[in-house]
Amino acid sequence: MKSEYHVSVVMRDGVGEPAAQGFPRRAIQVRVVDVNDNAPQFLQSHYLIDIEENNPPGASLLRVCAQDADSSLNGQVTYKLGQLSHMAAVIFRIDQNTGQLTVSALLDREQQDVHRLTVVARDNGSPPLKSSVMVTITVLDQNDNAPDFLTPHFIFFLPENIPPLAQVGKMGVSDVDTRLNGEVEVTEVNSSVGPFVIDNVQGTLRYMADVDCEKQDRHELDLLATDNGRPSPLTSVARVTVFIEDVNDNQPQVILPSSNLPCLTISTGTTTGTMVTKIYAIDEDSGLNSEIKYTIAARESPGTSPSSHHHDDSSSSPFQLDTRSGNVTLAHGDGGKPAPLHTTVWVNLLVNDTLEPCHLETLPRSLPYRLAQTPSEKPAETPACDRHARLILLVGLGIMVASLCLFLVTVVLYMKQRKRSRGERQQRRGVNENQIPLRIQERYSSGEAL
Template sequence: YARDGGSPPRLSEVGVQVRVGDENDHPPTFERDLVLLEVPENQEPMDLCVLSAWDPDGGENGRLKYRLIEGDPSGDFTLDSANGKLSTSRPLDRETTPKYQLVVSVSDGGAPPLSATAMVNINVLDLNDNTPAFSASAFSAEVPEDAPVGSLVLHLSAVDPDDGPSGQTTYHLSNGTQGAFYIDPLTGRITTATQLDRERRASYTFLVWAIDSDPVGPRSAEATVTVLVRDVNDNAPAFLRSPFHLNLSRNTPTKRAIAAMKAEDKDAGANASILYRLAPASATGGFSVDPYTGEVRLLEPLSGMSPKERTVFVQATDLGEPPLSSTAVLVVHLREEAPQGPRFPQEAIEISLPENSPEGSVVGTATAAHTGGSTGRISYSFLSGNENGALRIHPTTGQITVAQAAMLDYEQNPRHKLVLQAETQQHLSFATLTISLLDLNDNAPRFKLPRYTAYTQEAQPDGSPLIQVLAEDPDQGLNGQVTYSFDQSQAMKDLFRIDPQTGAITTAAILDREIWSQAHLVVIATDRGSPPLTSSATLTVLVTDVNDNSPTTPLQLELSVPEDAVIGSEILQVTGNDVDSGPALSYTLLVDGAMEGAFTMLRYGGQIWLSRQLDYEDRKSYSLTVQTSDGKHLTHAELTLTLQDVNDNSPEFGKSLYQ
């Protein structure tokens, strides 16, 4: 202004424009120096976030260029050099690289350029994309048949590189074990569950499953296990025929075979190889036995032998360690002589006896009578068949009683064959005694597995099949017939049905994993004996998830933010909830065109950042929409953002000159 000193004074004015030349005196500044992101693996290329920076300089000094300078040697990410948008370039694999630490640089166009860096830490979220893997598809082991219950057979391990429940593996056996083996569900150790018997079953082949614990879609692997039961010498040779009565002429030529005493052994290998010899009770010189075939030869004339000398005892011994043996008798009668000596009324005696009869119980009495004018005291004994000491015989009366009740087990051996011997000073007589055991209900049913596990998806229709449990009872008749039921004290029993005859289990309701993620049941097997016997096994039903629920977020969000909030500051953390087990929730911020670029929302974190300076005097509130997705369902929540005024404007006169 120019004004004179007159009265009144006069003045005039002129406009002056001053142009300030810019210098590159400000380095760029990132909204945030550290950004934390989470990204699920196996996703198609996607935008992650915008790493915004600003530079108050003008022109080229304020033109920014972004570069990814460290932390991505494989090129898994791309960064837009113009706007700082960070994206994945390919699906990520958590098992290859679980974490990334990226360093992003921004530089201006000044000469020389100024720059700044920001750190981006990315955590790759796991998906259940790996199946447990055994080291081989088939395994074998050998265990002796006399191994104690609980002996280690095999230790299996399956590896699953996934994280959390998806990588936690449990182990399960198929019914092919026939209840002979047990596997620890957590460690994979297979042990014996019952006493093995190679003579009943020499090998087992069954499946082992390794199943991860993912609640949505558990993955499994299987391996075949073959267990060979190694033989132990627990069976003595058994003669096919004893006593063996042979009628020959007193003039039978010597040096000839007169009989073959053949024995068999249920064991295997050396334990079943048999050598024959004359037992010590045989008179010497009159007969010989081929050690390999059991063939008996006459060495001396029969006319010169007494009845006892014509009684040949043959012993069969296996080659086990220690060796086991049994004895048979060959009785040679002369056609020219009338029978003499003690004789049993029957050469074959049969008796029935309840199994497990207590010690001292009378089995029966076997007495012999003199024939052909013989006289003298008759003494009784067992020649063979009582090697386990189950019975005793009175030497004078011939009364047979129980000595060890445990040896009279129908399920182990329903028929016991013994050879009785009656002896006087001059003569011997023999008879076979066959004891047929009567079955009692002394065995409870036994499940093939002590623990069962079944998987089913939620929302399956009523009556969907789950699993079949199996139990066996070695008793006979009604004593061995098994029916199935649930323990009535179990709270969840009404959710399932079990077929009482087959053990097949089905659902009895539509299951909802969000209410019951698993159910624990006790299955009862009952035989039809009197009184009935029972046993139990546990059943765990795991209900896997179906994405049948929409995510939830607060329906109305209100937030107050000062207008001078710093660019890059976090203004809100949105956390959705989904009662389903997965996948990870993703978030999208829906805005109109006027607000484009003012806010940034992390897709998987839910954080909302400020990306542009706010001005209360320009706009006092914003209405935003947050969209939450679980991959199948979408929900929306409204966000009202109210600005708080800050004293960032000086008073201004309405005009520059008042007169």
């Protein structure tokens, strides 16, 4: 507080009267010898400093200052950094005499945004005294990082019956910068392409309009991510592929036969195993949804009304339908001996959602074989035995008619012949009316009496 005192000593007599003029006066100089009893004291209790990242190497940060109330060597202060990590010890330097703190390397806010250092001030007393202070260095952000997509190529799968505005997937974009430098907006490079919209609030891609796998099974779009950094925003791009997953929403379309009217005539000489016709259909769906299986939904049984149907029974029909190819083949024929009998019939194939029978509007004018009547052409089909009996009856009736005609012709001829004979007899009788019969003449000549 005070290093030197000056004391004046004045001599007095024994009575206590003031000394006369000329009495001796002495001045005593007292010097206080310093002892190192004060540690260095920093002017601030905590130092704060901001510095932008990507600083030039060797840039000055700040100068710390500590004072020591002692004098001479006891008041001389030197500075050093406290215990640091290896990286911090390489980056930061302090001048031990002036307390100037500098940074010797580039600072990267994305790696570490805050550095905390301890600066120690020590005097040269014996023993020395010291004190420390905290220095906080905040690294300010620069727009030195472009937006980063999670992947350069996003792949999403979307069912074609997804409701509108449903989420397709997360875009996964980020920016390690902060504040405006880290705010990212994603847009489509070609905004008019595809039925999709970008939700920047949720960071998702959403479905906007109808998607149809049969029209387009996938969509390609390019995304552009832009941050709000100033003065020059940074950008990056990514590709998005959206595969439209097929939903079984299309009914099979029958190509063959072309309508419900075409019919097929089968020759009586067709051998077993011959393909007699083919059903061909396509499905606009894909994958398993497009695989078509052919089955007989209903069959019009002989002898029943057109509205009566029953399920397929392969044992009751000579025809077989292949479930995969749609081929209709002749599975077996009539097993009669010695030669199989065949009946040629129309095969009407109706492919429809309902079970309505197939009705033909017209029939071919000429066919190589006589067709049997189908249930749609008459109320009920006559059994084979009845047909044979009817044929026999017709033949019998024909024979009877022919016999009757022959009999009438014979009678007419007989009557004509008889009439002719009678006319000749009458004529002979008129000529020989007066002649004697030969037998009577003989009697006359022999003298016999009549």
